[in-house]
Amino acid sequence: MAGCAQQVTMDVTGTVNVSDAQAVCNAVMGILTVRYPGYDFTIISTLYKDFAALYSGNYPGYIACETPYHDVQHVLDVSLAMARLLDGYDKSHSSEQQLGPELAVLGMAVALFHDSGYIRSSDDKTTSHGAEYTKTHVSxxxxxxxxxxxxxxxxxWVKIAEKLVHFTGYxxxxESITLANPKHRVLGAMIGTADxxxxxxxxxxxxxxxxxxxPEFELGGMLKQRMADGSEQVIYxxxxxxxxxxxxxIKTTITERLxxxxxxxxxxxEAHFGGTNKYMEALENNCKHLESLLAKNDPELLKQTLHRPE
Known part of the structure; x- marks a missing residue:
């Protein structure tokens, strides 16, 4: 199976190359330094540099990302969405209610490493592919x-981060994640939203x-579910x-999670973009486009390129 894709992939606005860690880092730094003037965000550059090393196989003790869906581009896309959400949230709240720059850094760090559990260590003798960790990757x-x-x-921030990352998984x-500080719960929900x-x-x-x-689900044992009576239920x-x-x-995720x-x-x-919600618009268009293809009931349609019309 092919590893992580490295082709140029633009974000939802068509302005940021989310297959390039440095390009996304620059965009994020631009957002955060304007939102929190005077704060030293040097750590953000370090986080992106280490993220890029981890996913490319250049971080000591780990091999390169193998999962083709949960890849470099996915995580960079999530991190950019996270920065935009942080900006919009704090722009919309009073100074007392704002998350502030320290929690912004924490949120960015968790967003960047929320799927690091798919990365195998170089001495991993128990699995042959990162996707085999699908069920446990959040932990x-x-x-x-x-x-x-x-x-x-x-x-x-370790103890808090260990809880925040669980907002990205299942x-x-x-509701079972205990966080004493309400701002930490907002941050966790924001990370889950960005994902x-x-x-x-x-x-x-x-x-x-x-x-x-x-293919990731297949390797991760996600296609079937073992029932209480010992039987197997086919999911996909x-x-x-x-x-x-x-x-x-998609619809269940919007209702139950988002x-x-x-x-x-x-x-x-929307506060970041000045009134529009480019993410939800594109998400809903993806759903409508797929529904229109499915309504035609032509199996051949689903074998073609399914990119929605821009």
């Missing part, structure tokens, strides 16, 4: 950050579900079946 990401954060003077129900909207707004999202996510019988179920998944657990925080990106 593994927490473990990576517990190791990494002290190396970049962020040791004080290992723990969001959802960035990937679902991607112009290539539908192709990626079929051609990249399904094929890549086309996954596509057929994607509109329902509007539910994550408190509708996606709306704060």
């Amino acid at each position: 593994r990401s927490a473990a990576f950050m517990a190791h990494y954060f002290p190396l970049v003077a962020m040791a004080q 290992e723990l129900p969001p 959802v909207v960035a990937q679902m707004a991607d112009a290539a999202y539908l192709n990626k579900c079929r051609d990249r996510l399904y 019988s094929s890549a086309e079946d996954l596509l057929a179920k994607t509109p329902g998944f 509007d539910g657990h994550f408190q509708g925080l996606y709306r704060y990106v």
